[in-house]
Amino acid sequence: MLLRYSYLLRATYTRILDIIYWPLVQMLTWGFLQTYLVQAGALQAPGGAGQAAGTLIGAILLWDILLRGQQGFSFSFIEEMWSRNLPNILMSPLRPAEFVVSLILMSLIRLALGVLPVTLFAILFFGFNLWALGVAFGAFFAVLMFFAWSIGLFVSGLLLRLGLGAENLVWSIMFVVQPLGAVYYPVSTLPHWLQPISWSLPPTYVFEGLRAALIDHVIRWDLLAQGFAIDVFLFAAACVAFGQLLQSARRAGTLLQTGE
Template sequence: MGSAKRIGAMVLRYSYLLRASYTRILDIIYWPLLQMLTWGFLQSYLVKAGALTSPGGAAQAAGTLIGAILLWDILLRGQQGFSFSFIEEMWSRNLPNILMSPLRPAEFVVSLILMSLIRLSVGVLPVTLLAIVFFGFNLWALGVAFGAFFVVLMFFAWSIGLFVSGLLLRLGLGAENLVWSLMFFVQPLGAVYYPVSTLPTWLQPISWTLPPTYVFEGLRAVLIDHVIRWDLLAQGLAIDAVLFTLACVAFGLLLKSARRAGTLLQSGE
């Protein structure tokens, strides 16, 4: 059984770090806000210019695009919130101290997951409210569908964050670019802004191995067809379970390998 006090202590540590730096908070909010405004205003321009002329097509396309942007930011910020909390320990050369403390690896991971949710709420919640003000799109109005989308996206984000953290343990800060770049590799294959059928035939099976694909296909089903595709969400969650389990195993193996290789003491900047 894990210790709630030790997990709480780690979350409190990261919260103090976040609260003490307004630049970190601004950075969390800046990128989702920038993307929402840029893509949202672009979509508004296309609608006003008559680029979408089919009956009801403009409203559907606008809602689908803005909804996809917001869900993509939830996925991206969830992964980066996990990984950033971890990599800040490496930047401050504090990781060896944490790993030598009574804190268990599982407790460390839980604290990173909770910190991911805190960072996500700070960064994305204001943007979802501004999307209502600027574009009349209410992501929260999706109700239970949004809750299901969120769960599938977050487990995938944590899987990627956990795997990247394991690689950082073993390879050091030379692999830190994975924190920013790996998730963007998923974007063109995850059917974020277009249906899977848009991809070349040989890429479509690869796309269907990614949980975000099921979320964004489900989003289009809700906004265009007004149905919740529980079958898609169940498949996405099942794949999430496999990927998260593999990520946990990989993190444990990479941590053991890092201890044997002595790379933990070389994890600073």
């Protein structure tokens, strides 16, 4: 049995990566957060504790919007694979673009059901009103969702090509953004060689904009515009990648090999 499980682990590199992935992400995320709090003296400054708590709650809510947006997209897709219904859908008159639009709309419905009550509880328990950001919150939401859909679309393409052996990507791929996307701390906390990578991710502009709104009371529209511009590029690239992976899956015959 030990040999059986060893062969299974060795034959599926995604399982090995998954074992390494989670401890690494947790270490980076909370390690960088601790570095930020120590360097900034955020908790010792007057009003620093309350300010840190407000930005942390806001970051948690926006992060959940990003995560649930991507997972809501991907879950609807992978459920078709679990039920062995994907070949039927792809052989129907349904266009790939129509299929993608339905996944986008379903992610919005799942997000509304999951996150809307949480924002209300944040007001009730902590007095933090994310909706008070007004138009800025709408801009934050748009940048995060387009990035979530880009990742969800790319992961769906990989599932088409690689099958359910890659399904861990649905749950795990977004978490690599957490330490690199400046969710809980500014980009300046990261090592210098990581900062360009951070600035290449649209969520970074949202979370930097959130801190500017809550701490400096300034809406950084320039940051949001840059984040949205990167979103447009990534979404277009994800659409092309999905189309290419779909064609590759058809040529390789992997569409008929999906299932539980």
